[in-house]
Amino acid sequence: xxxxxxxxxxxxxxxxxxxxxxxxxxxxxxxxxxxxxxxxxxxxxxxxxxxxxxxxxxxxxxxxxxxxxxxxxxxxxxxxxxxxxxxxxxxxxxxxxxxxxxxxxxxxxxxxxxxxxxxxxxxxxxxxxxxxxxxxxxxxxxxxxxxxxxxxxxxxxxxxxxxxxxxxxxxxxxxxxxxxxxxxxxxxxxxxxxxxxxxxxxxxxxxxxxxxxxxxxxxxxxxxxxxxxxxxxxxxxxxxxxxxxxxxxxxxxxxxxxxxxxxxxxxxxxxxxxxxxxxxxxxxxxxxxxxxxxxxxxxxxxxxxxxxxxxxxxxxxxxxxxxxxxxxxxxxxxxxxxxxxxxxxxxxxxxxxxxxxxxxxxxxxxxxxxxxxxxxxxxxxxxxxxxxxxxxxxxxxxxxxxxxxxxxxxxxxxxxxxxxxxxxxxxxxxxxxxxxxxxxxxxxxxxxxxxxxxxxxxxxxxxxxxxxxxxxxxxxxxxxxxxxxx
Numbered sequence: 257x258x259x260x261x262x263x264x265x266x267x268x269x270x271x272x273x274x275x276x277x278x279x280x281x282x283x284x285x286x287x288x289x290x291x292x293x294x295x296x297x298x299x300x301x302x303x304x305x306x307x308x309x310x311x312x313x314x315x316x317x318x319x320x321x322x323x324x325x326x327x328x329x330x331x332x333x334x335x336x337x338x339x340x341x342x343x344x345x346x347x348x349x350x351x352x353x354x355x356x357x358x359x360x361x362x363x364x365x366x367x368x369x370x371x372x373x374x375x376x377x378x379x380x381x382x383x384x385x386x387x388x389x390x391x392x393x394x395x396x397x398x399x400x401x402x403x404x405x406x407x408x409x410x411x412x413x414x415x416x417x418x419x420x421x422x423x424x425x426x427x428x429x430x431x432x433x434x435x436x437x438x439x440x441x442x443x444x445x446x447x448x449x450x451x452x453x454x455x456x457x458x459x460x461x462x463x464x465x466x467x468x469x470x471x472x473x474x475x476x477x478x479x480x481x482x483x484x485x486x487x488x489x490x491x492x493x494x495x496x497x498x499x500x501x502x503x504x505x506x507x508x509x510x511x512x513x514x515x516x517x518x519x520x521x522x523x524x525x526x527x528x529x530x531x532x533x534x535x536x537x538x539x540x541x542x543x544x545x546x547x548x549x550x551x552x553x554x555x556x557x558x559x560x561x562x563x564x565x566x567x568x569x570x571x572x573x574x575x576x577x578x579x580x581x582x583x584x585x586x587x588x589x590x591x592x593x594x595x596x597x598x599x600x601x602x603x604x605x606x607x608x609x610x611x612x613x614x615x616x617x618x619x620x621x622x623x624x625x626x627x628x629x630x631x632x633x634x635x636x637x638x639x640x641x642x643x644x645x646x647x648x649x650x651x652x653x654x655x656x657x658x659x660x661x662x663x664x665x666x667x668x669x670x671x672x673x674x675x676x677x678x679x680x681x682x683x684x685x686x687x688x689x690x691x692x693x694x695x696x697x698x699x700x701x702x703x704x705x706x707x708x709x710x711x712x713x714x715x716x717x718x719x720x721x722x723x724x725x726x727x728x729x730x731x732x733x734x735x736x737x738x739x740x741x742x
Contacts, residue, residue: 279311279316279317281304281309281314281317282325283297283300283301284300285300285326285328293332294331294332294333294335294339295336295339297326297328297332297333297336298340301336301337301340301345301346302340302343302345305345305356311356312356312357313355313356314356315353315354316337316353316354316355316356318353319334337354338683342376342683344357345357375686376683376686376687376688377686377687377688377713377717377720377721378688378708378711379688379707379709379721380688380689380690380706380708381708381710381711382522382580382664382706382708382710383579383580383663383708383711384580384582384583384710385639385643385710385711386710386711386712387712389631389632389635390583390632390635393583393623393631393632394583397619397622397628400622401618401619406618409422409614409617410615412614413610413611414611416602416605416606416610417442417598417602417605417611418443418444418611418612418617419444419614419617420439422614422617422620423439423444424439424621425620425621425624426439426442426590426621427439428624428625429555429576429590429629430442430576430590430592432555433551433554433563433574433576434560434561434562434563435566435574435592436566440595440598441593441595442590442591443590443591443593443598443601443602443605443612444588444589444591444611444612444617445575445577445589445590445591445605445612446587446589446612446613447577447579447587447589448550448552448576448589449475450589450609450612451575451577451589451590451591452475452476452515452548452550452575453608454604454605454608455548455573455575455591455593455601456479456483456515456548457483457604458593458601458604459512459513459546460512460513461485461512462483462484462485463484463485463486464485464486464510464512465485465486465488465510465511465512466480466485466486466487466512466514467487467488467489467490467497467502467505467511467513467514467515468488468489468514468515468516468698469489469496469516469517469521469526469697469698470489470490470491470492470696470698471489471492471692471695471696471697471704472515472516472522472697473517473521473522473523476515476697477697487697488505488697488698489696489697489698490505490698492524492526493526494526494527494657495526495528495529495532496517496521496526496527496528496532497516497536499532499535499536502514502536502539503539506539506542506545511543514536514546515548516536516547516548516550517550517552518532518533518536518549518554518561519553519554519556519557519561520553520554520556520661520663521553522664523666523690523692523704524656525657525658525659525662525664525666526659527659528561529561530561530562533567534567537564537567537572540568540571541567541568544571545571546571546573547572547573548573549563549564549565549573549574551563551575551576552575552576552579552581553661553662553663555576555633556580556581556633556636556637556640556661558637558661570594570596572592573591573592573593574590574591575590575592576589576590577590578620580663581632581633581636582623582629582632584710586616586619587613588612588617588619588620589612637661640660640661640662640663640709641661643709643718644658644659644661645660646719646722647722650723650725650726651665651667651722651726651729654667654668654670654729655667656668656702656704662709663708663709664707664708665706665707665709666704666706667705667706667707667725667729668704669703670729672732675691675692675705676691677733677734678705678728679691681728681733682724682725682728685724685728687724687725689707689725690705690706690707690708691705692704692706707722707725
């Protein structure tokens with residue numbers, strides 16, 4: 257349906273100036289099975305803002321007017337507006353209405369989100385700390401690349417598994433993580449998620465069983481839906497999966513692989529000790545089960561721990577990257593495979609991405625060789641400890657599980673509260689957190705709330721946000737959710 261935009265709509269670009277005229281906006285919701293109405297409406301709002309159908313500073317229809325026009329509830333419109341506001345597309349002003357934000361400023365806000373006291377403090381996304389040291393290192397590398405002859409890594413489109421010089425640098429990095437591998441067993445990937453996809457695609461057929469933690473990174477849950485395998489969660493403790501539960505699942509039969517995060521697992525920050533890792537390897541070897549070891553956080557450890565992959569030369573796959581330890585935007589990963597799988601996985605990479613991107617791989621290699629990567633990891637460790645100290649000081653007994661080097665913490669849901677109620681209550685205070693639902697891979701998982709501590713968040717901003725979290729947790733929940741009724 258065609259939507260009209262008044263020709264005289266106010267396009268003044270002064271920051272914080274929301275004089276916007278009301279707009280005659282007539283969206284059409286195309287229903288899709290399984291997609292809630294509020295999500296459909298949010299998608300339409302975002303798309304029309306990106307397409308300038310809804311111009312900057314325009315006043316959105318009131319909740320009631322839009323609900324009446326679309327034939328939906330006021331609650332549906334309210335949820336949609338709140339989500340669009342959380343994502344930086346709309347701005348609500350008490351007593352005045354809801355306005356389309358200036359998208360140029362919104363893009364800047366997302367980069368500097370944690371520095372702006374008037375915007376949402378985003379504790380919902382797990383990412384590395386970004387400091388002035390990261391900015392200096394990045395700028396220095398860009399200047400160097402601009403003055404160098406880059407043909408050695410910009411011209412080639414082979415080998416698929418990565419350039420030889422990048423795989424030699426990977427060898428150095430992997431050795432620090434307890435993995436000794438020849439270059440023909442190493443593939444350069446576009447991050448850890450890419451490496452896990454390649455390993456699973458090489459091993460698992462639709463319908464086969466893959467095991468993981470009861471609460472696990474949502475990426476593997478998404479892959480189960482994409483690749484069609486059956487994902488089963490195993491119970492965990494503070495060291496990750498229980499060996500007895502792994503053994504029992506293997507004895508039941510039909511298990512092809514185990515995907516696990518032994519180090520600072522997301523979202524609970526569990527850390528498997530040396531004995532736990534050896535015990536997992538023994539069970540896997542006994543039953544012929546492949547192990548895909550997601551070690552994106554292992555570079556943050558300051559004490560060595562064995563790699564499960566090294567204990568399983570024919571069954572172990574090791575994946576790591578720079579995104580959670582060196583710099584979030586440096587999407588370079590290293591996948592170590594058993595020798596017999598190197599050709600198969602390279603062929604899968606060829607038909608999906610051809611190869612990893614050489615430019616970030618070159619940056620990673622140079623930073624490994626000149627020590628910059630290790631220096632930035634030290635920054636991460638220092639910041640993680642400082643931020644976790646603020647978590648312990650501020651939230652105390654509300655912390656269910658975390659680790660001094662983790663970039664997140666898992667919080668208990670207080671009595672009488674629900675996860676959904678807490679997420680909504682904190683959103684009203686402009687604090688974004690994540691409930692347990694995206695991480696649940698198995699039955700019997702206790703609920704919780706994940707808070708993330710990375711990004712450009714200052715210590716003062718973090719402390720203020722966590723004090724708000726604490727005060728919200730210690731309130732009794734409302735008798736009804738006033739945000740959801742007209």
